[in-house]
Amino acid sequence: MPSYNPNSTLDDRILWLPSSNGIYSAASAMKSLRTPHPLVSWYKIVWFPQNILRMGFILWLAIKGRLSTLDRVQRYDPQVVTTCVLCNSQAETHAHLFFECFYSKVI
Template sequence: MISVYAGTWWLDEDGIYSVASGYKWFRGMLPAMSWHSWIWNSVNLPKHCFIGWLIMRKRLLTKDRLCRLVGSTEDGCDLCGTDKETHDHIFFHCPYSRRCIQLLSDWCMTQLPTSNFEDWWSRQAFQSQAEGDAIAAILVAALYNVWWVRNQCRVNSLIFRPEYVARTVPGSSLISLGASIGQPDLALPVHYILLYRLLAGIIN
């Protein structure tokens, strides 16, 4: 804990103390996370943001973490049964989640990431902020739904086909995007494409 004040570190640019500047001084310098802009996005549903944040921080209670925390001996992936359940496996390597991502990539006509989300996002050049928001909403919703299916499989012994997840994600994403549809300044083609493909039942 920082207990000694030195210099003017807790003053803002104008040399005036504020609670915010004092907190920043007390907290110290923290690295900026490149994924914050698409996880904590205003168009994402709050529950999607929270699970997405836990995923990026690798704080979900996956079986490998449970083995370390409580000594559990069961560590197999419930979705595919081919490997140990870790964050990297569930969202990057599991055949189930990779199939979900591929179906959604075909649906939104954009190749979504199947390996490193941070590197993929930093390389994207979207035509507009609204298009980036729409893709972010789909990607974060996909992560949330993969984790939801995993929990259904573990707790209720239910498994849903990847096609079900691919149909569910666009609907939940459009809930958060719906406020912008119809507004002249945000009524960009990506919104209409997403809405049309959902209503037309492109995903069988």
């Protein structure tokens, strides 16, 4: 087992190792936690300086097809009725909500 002899003449100091300068920042913490992925071509549609984070997040989920539409909820709860709550005529899916539902087209 390697031995370690600390230098008793130096003061202890705290370093944030994931940062290149040793200083903690929210950005360096986030960078150390996330796994980098390549940028998608549409990211500027969702993330831009004046965006509203909540709206950007919802748009990102919609683009990825990950909103909790009833067809997706049914995968976890087979008892869920998937009929669209807006028009009450077809199954609630992403395609239906954004492109087919007559009620959502009106609003």
